[in-house]
Amino acid sequence: MRSEMVTTLKRQATRILADLNTSHEPVLITEQGKPAAYLINVQDYEAIQSRMNILEAVAKGEQDLTNERLSTHQQVKEKMSKWLK
Numbered sequence: 001m002r003s004e005m006v007t008t009l010k011r012q013a014t015r016i017l018a019d020l021n022t023s024h025e026p027v028l029i030t031e032q033g034k035p036a037a038y039l040i041n042v043q044d045y046e047a048i049q050s051r052m053n054i055l056e057a058v059a060k061g062e063q064d065l066t067n068e069r070l071s072t073h074q075q076v077k078e079k080m081s082k083w084l085k
Contacts, residue, residue, distance in 0.1 A: 003028040006036060 002019075006029055009016055020027060020041055027039040040048075064070070071079075 001026055001028055003030055005029075006031045009039075 002025055004016060004027055009029055016027060016039070020039060024041050024044055026044075028035055029037045029039055
């Protein structure tokens with residue numbers, strides 16, 4: 001992973017963004033020698049968000065299983081038919 005100082009980002013933002021869009025490699029932005037932020041490509045960010053949504057749904061499903069909040073296939077079909085009307 002590449003690392004850039006925030007001052008370099010200020011001075012060379014166009015070049016850094018062009019490199020980012022070409023390489024898709026995240027850039028760690030540092031401020032006073034400490035990590036401050038990650039700069040990532042828009043498509044990569046959106047893909048990460050999509051994966052997070054899926055993982056959150058899986059975690060919710062696992063929690064429902066643990067808490068025995070279950071529905072039969074027929075119950076789900078009935079709920080879905082109401083939503084689709």
